[in-house]
Amino acid sequence: GENVEQHPSTLSVQEGDSAVIKCTYSDSASNYFPWYKQELGKRPQLIIDIRSNVGEKKDQRIAVTLNKTAKHFSLHITETQPEDSAVYFCAASTGTGNQFYFGTGTSLTVIP
Amino acid sequence: NAGVTQTPKFRILKIGQSMTLQCAQDMNHNYMYWYRQDPGMGLKLIYYSVGAGITDKGEVPNGYNVSRSTTEDFPLRLELAAPSQTSVYFCASRGEAAGYTFGSGTRLTVV
Numbered sequence: 296g297e298n299v300e301q302h303p304s305t306l307s308v309q310e311g312d313s314a315v316i317k318c319t320y321s322d323s324a325s326n327y328f329p330w331y332k333q334e335l336g337k338r339p340q341l342i343i344d345i346r347s348n349v350g351e352k353k354d355q356r357i358a359v360t361l362n363k364t365a366k367h368f369s370l371h372i373t374e375t376q377p378e379d380s381a382v383y384f385c386a387a388s389t390g391t392g393n394q395f396y397f398g399t400g401t402s403l404t405v406i407p
Numbered sequence: 408n409a410g411v412t413q414t415p416k417f418r419i420l421k422i423g424q425s426m427t428l429q430c431a432q433d434m435n436h437n438y439m440y441w442y443r444q445d446p447g448m449g450l451k452l453i454y455y456s457v458g459a460g461i462t463d464k465g466e467v468p469n470g471y472n473v474s475r476s477t478t479e480d481f482p483l484r485l486e487l488a489a490p491s492q493t494s495v496y497f498c499a500s501r502g503e504a505a506g507y508t509f510g511s512g513t514r515l516t517v518v
Contacts, residue, residue: 301449329506338497338509339450384449394440394465395507399449 297322299387301398308375309406316401318385319367325387328368329395330359333382342383343370375405409433413498413510420488420517428483428513430498436508438501439481440465441473443494444512450497456481488517 298321308314318328326347331339345352345359345368352359356375361368372379382402386395414429432439437458442450452465456475470492472484481500485492495514499507 327506331506338511339507340509341506344506394452394455397450400447 297325297387297389297396299385299396299398301385301401303401304399305402305404307404307406310375310377312375314370314372314375314379314403314405316370316383316385316403317367318369318387318398319365320387320396321366322387322389323363323366324389325396326390327388328359328361329386329388330370331384331386331397333384333400335381339384372403375403377405377407379403380405411498411500411508411510413496413513415513416511417514418516420485420515422488422490422517424488425484425486426488426515428485428496428498428515430481430483430510431479432481432500432508433479434500434502434508435478436500436502437478439475440499440501440507441471441481441483442497442499443467443492444497445494453483453496485515490517493517 301318329344332342333339345361356373358371382400384400385398388395411432440455441453451467454473456462459478462473493516495512497512498510
């Protein structure tokens with residue numbers, strides 16, 4: 296099955312700096328890559344996603360890039376704010392309805 | 408729309424007891440999933456369903472059972488609870504072209 300690796304496991308940045316989280320996947324058939332944010336004690340929430348026919352997608356301060364050849368995708372958060380502090384999970388899926396394979400998570404701390 | 412509703416939110420079980428975690432969604436999603444999340448870890452798939460009457464095992468199915476008699480409901484059954492099943496359990500559903508919608512989770516402790 297698919298194997299998703301995520302780095303780093305922890306990340307601390309100063310408020311206003313950028314944060315980058317990277318994931319790699321193993322199954323070249325994967326074609327959908329969502330990112331989830333999980334605040335302490337809460338459920339994961341979808342923040343952005345990208346499909347394999349697109350190389351980059353932006354939503355305000357958040358962007359995701361995908362390199363299909365290298366089988367990696369990244370989450371970029373610019374102008375970080377304390378409320379961005381959370382655990383972020385990447386995931387990969389091979390098709391509609393198919394299960395997501397999750398990375399192990401990155402704990403992001405934004406220092407005011 | 409309530410989205411995905413999980414009950415209970417918290418539960419303490421004694422070793423050997425059984426219980427059912429309830430999950431219901433009102434979005435008419437065909438695909439539903441059960442994950443467990445151990446402290447500081449990612450999400451591991453227990454079971455999933457692609458439609459009413461169809462279920463399949465995920466990565467960590469041992470000690471659990473599921474059923475999917477309706478599109479809306481996807482209960483997870485724990486038989487003979489063990490301390491290793493102490494975890495937070497998330498139910499999720501997915502439409503045809505979207506990401507998961509997660510329930511609020513059930514925090515289970517087995518003592």
